[in-house]
Amino acid sequence: MSDHEHSTAPPCGPNTSHLTCREIAEFLLGYIERELDEQVLTKFDTHLSHCPPCGHYLEGYRETVELVRRCGRAECDTQGKPTWQPPPEDLVQAILRAKTGV
């Protein structure tokens, strides 16, 4: 499925009384970013309150985002503080030399 074939809006018309687990997984981003309308939001919450696996999926999704945020910077320590090594002087000098030609 391409980006354009994939809708970002859940298929919840007036005739749809509940969301499936597939729809919960598919439209989780909209749920987390609070972009769903009130009617759909209610259906999401109803499904999550009755479906522990989907609740676990949502929790793992949130934890994935947190892990990426906290581990993604190789230059940072466990507290997120940068632990810089001095940049190579030859790179600095190369950039300074290149600037003279600008």
Place this chain on the structure above:
Amino acid sequence: MLPCYCRAVSGSATQLLGPESGRDPGDLDTAIIEGLRAGDDRAFELLVRTYVGPLRAVALRLLQNQADADDAVQEALLSAFRGFANFRADARLATWLHRIVVNAALGRLRRTRREDEAHDLDPLLPRFSEAGYPEQFHQPWVSTIDDLVARAETRESVRRMIDRLPESYRTVLILRDIEEVDTAEAAELLGISTAALKVRLHRARQALRNLFERELELTGKA
């Protein structure tokens, strides 16, 4: 978004800071901005020495190759010098430079982009029956995020798994979840719609969730 690399500043460039300076990022940025506007060559050296470290880290994350990252940083800093007239007085220097180096790195990625990678992610996405039931019933994770982050080996594994994502998903994830670029700006940088960006971000997160759970053994199942 982009921390200042104050420690490396030394030599004649620091004379721009003046004797009263405590070398905090505000002092450095003010000295750089005023020096560049005055045409002082030492200001560019101060800019390079202050920001080359953080910019290298961003470029390396996107390009996964130190030589390419260094080329992108050089291109970005020269571009910043040439285009300094476009720097707005109300903007943060770090944010402006961050955008320039991301652009430079993405430009390099576009020039070397591999085709036909769109479906590489599918095996990592959750699977469902026709009726919409999941093939796998998800369990809670047995480790806390704090415990995982505290282990250097896990942090390294997380980064390796991010690097395994197909490039079009990896770049979106890095921009949004690591570089903290907002949706509209990330979409503009990548030349795609915000809807397409959200789809890619969601799939990238779903794929990583699956990878983390399996390879970090987060449900206690080896």
